[in-house]
Amino acid sequence: MQSDRAEMLDLLREDARYSTADLARMVDVEPEQVERLIEELEADGVVRGYKAVVDWNQHASEPVRAHVELNVTLDRETSYRDIADRLARFAEVRSLRLVSGDYDFSLEVEADTMSEVSRFVSEKVAPVPEITQTVTHYIMDIYKDDGIVFENYDDDDRLSVTP
Amino acid sequence: MSRGEGRVEPRDGPLEPSARVASVPPSGIRKFFDLAETMDEVISLGVGEPDFAAPWAAREAAIDALERGRTSYTANRGTQVLREEISRHVTRYGQEYDPDEEILVTAGASEAIDAAFRAFVDPGDTVAIGVPAYVSYEPGVRFAGGTPLPIPTRAEDEFALTPELMRAHGADQADLLVYCYPNNPTGATMDQAQMEALAAFCIEHDIAVMADEIYAALTYSGEHSSIATVDGMRERTIVFNGFSKAYAMTGLRLGYAMGPADAIASMNRIHQYTMLSAPTTAQYAAIEALQNCADAVERMKNQYNRRRQFVLSRFEEMGLDCFEATGAFYVFPESPWEDADAFATALLEEEEVALVPGDAFGAGGEGHLRASYATGMDDLREAMDRIERFVS
Numbered sequence: 190m191q192s193d194r195a196e197m198l199d200l201l202r203e204d205a206r207y208s209t210a211d212l213a214r215m216v217d218v219e220p221e222q223v224e225r226l227i228e229e230l231e232a233d234g235v236v237r238g239y240k241a242v243v244d245w246n247q248h249a250s251e252p253v254r255a256h257v258e259l260n261v262t263l264d265r266e267t268s269y270r271d272i273a274d275r276l277a278r279f280a281e282v283r284s285l286r287l288v289s290g291d292y293d294f295s296l297e298v299e300a301d302t303m304s305e306v307s308r309f310v311s312e313k314v315a316p317v318p319e320i321t322q323t324v325t326h327y328i329m330d331i332y333k334d335d336g337i338v339f340e341n342y343d344d345d346d347r348l349s350v351t352p
Numbered sequence: 353m354s355r356g357e358g359r360v361e362p363r364d365g366p367l368e369p370s371a372r373v374a375s376v377p378p379s380g381i382r383k384f385f386d387l388a389e390t391m392d393e394v395i396s397l398g399v400g401e402p403d404f405a406a407p408w409a410a411r412e413a414a415i416d417a418l419e420r421g422r423t424s425y426t427a428n429r430g431t432q433v434l435r436e437e438i439s440r441h442v443t444r445y446g447q448e449y450d451p452d453e454e455i456l457v458t459a460g461a462s463e464a465i466d467a468a469f470r471a472f473v474d475p476g477d478t479v480a481i482g483v484p485a486y487v488s489y490e491p492g493v494r495f496a497g498g499t500p501l502p503i504p505t506r507a508e509d510e511f512a513l514t515p516e517l518m519r520a521h522g523a524d525q526a527d528l529l530v531y532c533y534p535n536n537p538t539g540a541t542m543d544q545a546q547m548e549a550l551a552a553f554c555i556e557h558d559i560a561v562m563a564d565e566i567y568a569a570l571t572y573s574g575e576h577s578s579i580a581t582v583d584g585m586r587e588r589t590i591v592f593n594g595f596s597k598a599y600a601m602t603g604l605r606l607g608y609a610m611g612p613a614d615a616i617a618s619m620n621r622i623h624q625y626t627m628l629s630a631p632t633t634a635q636y637a638a639i640e641a642l643q644n645c646a647d648a649v650e651r652m653k654n655q656y657n658r659r660r661q662f663v664l665s666r667f668e669e670m671g672l673d674c675f676e677a678t679g680a681f682y683v684f685p686e687s688p689w690e691d692a693d694a695f696a697t698a699l700l701e702e703e704e705v706a707l708v709p710g711d712a713f714g715a716g717g718e719g720h721l722r723a724s725y726a727t728g729m730d731d732l733r734e735a736m737d738r739i740e741r742f743v744s
Contacts, residue, residue, distance in 0.1 A: 191654075200658070204729070211733065214665035215658035350385040350398035350706055352487040352536075352713075 197226045205239040244339045259294035260322040281309045376491040380712035388706045395735040397723045398706040402600035407648035413640030414633045428624040430457025437642040446581040453613035457630045461566045461594040461607030471618040473498035480523040482513040482531030483714030504716030510675045511540035515553035524557045532564035534679020537713045537722035541679040544577045551582040561589040569598035572657045573678040599641045604634035659725040666736040681726045703738040
C-alpha cells in the first residue's frame with residue numbers, strides 16, 4: 190500500500206493536469222488533503238515543476254536538440270557540483286545529468302537552429318577549463334519521451350458491450 | 353459476441369437445433385451491444401475486459417515463440433513449465449496444487465468451466481449458481497444436461513453468497529455450486545469468514561464447488577480469499593483462474609483449472625478430446641507473464657483502484673446508491689429508475705453512455721446497473737459528467 194504522498198506523486202507524474210477534485214476522488218481523500226499534499230511536495234522540493242510533453246513533429250516548427258557528452262577533470266578546488274552549477278545556468282541547457290561510464294555529464298541542449306546549438310557547445314561549454322572533451326549528438330527523432338510513446342493510434346478495438 | 357449471433361430459432365430439417373441449445377436464450381446484453389454499435393460518440397462502461405494491452409514482455413514472449421517455430425500442440429494439460437509456474441503463483445492465495453496432476457491449462461477459464469460442467473454434472477443434477485453472475489454458467493449447466501438453480505444475492509448483503517440464501521432457495525439439495533468472487537457484475541468480494549460459512553454449508557450438504565476466481569488478482573481490500581483453502585473444501589472444489597483479467601490477455605484465451613488429481617483427470621478427458629491443448633503461443637506468453645510481469649499487474653491494479661474510487665465518489669456525489677465494490681473492475685449502483693433496463697436504454701440514447709442493466713446477469717441484479725471502469729480516466733470522467741447531467 191502506497192502512502193498518500195507517494196500516491197499523489199505517482200498521479201501527478203501520470204497527469205499533472207488532474208483536477209484537485211478528481212485527485213481527491215481517485216485517492217479517496219478530501220480535496221483539502223490533496224491541496225496540502227501537493228503544497229508539501231512543492232515546498233519540500235520534491236516536485237520542481239509541471240511541464241507539457243511535446244511531440245514537436247506534430248507542431249508547425251520544432252527546435253533543434255542535441256545530446257552532448259562531456260568529459261571533465263576534477264581538481265582539489267573543483268567538484269562535479271561546481272561544474273554543473275556553471276552549465277545549468279544556461280537557458281540552452283534543458284537537462285544536465287552526471288552519469289557513469291565513458292563520459293561524465295550528459296547534457297541536453299536546445300536552440301532554434303543547428304548552428305546555434307553548435308555555437309553554444311563550442312563557445313560556452315567547451316571553453317570551461319575543466320571540460321576536456323565534448324561529443325555532440327543531434328537528436329534526429331523522438332519515439333518516446335518522459336514515459337509517453339509518440340504514436341498516433343489509440344484505437345480501442347474491444348467490442349462495445351461484453352459480458 | 354458477434355454481429356451474426358441471435359436467438360436460435362427452431363427450424364425443421366436435419367439441422368434443427370437440439371433441445372438443449374434451443375432452451376438457452378441469447379444473452380440479455382445483446383440489445384445494448386446492437387444499440388451502442390450504431391453510435392459514434394458512445395462511451396462504453398459496458399465492457400467486461402481490460403482496456404490495457406497485455407504487458408509488452410508477455411507479448412514479446414509470444415512473438416519469440418512464433419519466431420522460434422513453437423507452433424505445435426503442447427501436452428494436453430499444458431506445458432510443464434507453465435503448470436509449475438501456475439503452481440508457484442497460486443501459493444499467494446494459500447493454494448497448493450501439484451503441477452503434474454492437479455492443474456489443467458485451458459483455452460480461457462471459460463473452457464475449463466464448460467469442461468467441469470460436462471465432467472461433473474449428470475442429467476437431472478442440480479447446479480446452484482450464485483447470481484447475478486457472468487452469463488455463461490447457466491447455459492453451460494444446460495448444455496451439460498443439468499438443472500440450474502439460481503441463488504440471487506442481495507444488495508443488503510453486499511451481494512455475498514450466504515448459507516441463509518443457499519438454504520432459502522433450496523440449495524441444500526444441490527449437487528454442485530458455481531459462483532464467482534470477486535464478482536462480475538457486482539464487484540463484490542467475500543472475505544475469509546464469509547467463505548468459511550459458505551464452506552460449512554457445502555460440506556454439510558455434500559455439495560461440490562466450482563469457484564471462478566478469474567478476478568482474484570483484482571482485489572482492493574486485502575488479499576483474495578479462496579474457498580478451496582478452507583478446511584475440508586479442497587477435495588470438493590475446482591478453482592478456475594486465468595490470464596484474461598489480471599494480465600489483460602483476454603484475446604489470447606488462456607485459463608486453468610485446479611483441483612484434486614482425479615477430478616482434473618476427468619476434466620482432462622474432455623479437454624483432450626475437444627481442445628487437445630490450449631493455444632501454444634498463449635502458453636509462452638503466460639509463462640513470461642507469471643515470471644516477469646508482476647509489476648505490470650500491480651500498475652494496472654493501481655489504475656483500476658483509482659478509477660474505482662473515482663467512480664464510487666462520482667456516483668455518491670450524484671446521489672446514486674452504490675455499495676463499495678472491492679473487486680474486479682465493476683461497480684453496481686442502484687438504478688435511479690425502478691426499471692434499470694429503461695434507464696440504461698434512455699441513457700444510451702440520450703447521452704451515449706453504455707451501462708448494462710443488472711438483470712442481464714440474472715436474478716438479484718434487477719434494479720441495478722453494471723458500470724465497468726476498465727476505461728481510461730478521460731473517458732471515465734466524461735461518462736460520469738454525462739450520467740450526472742442525465743440524472744439531475
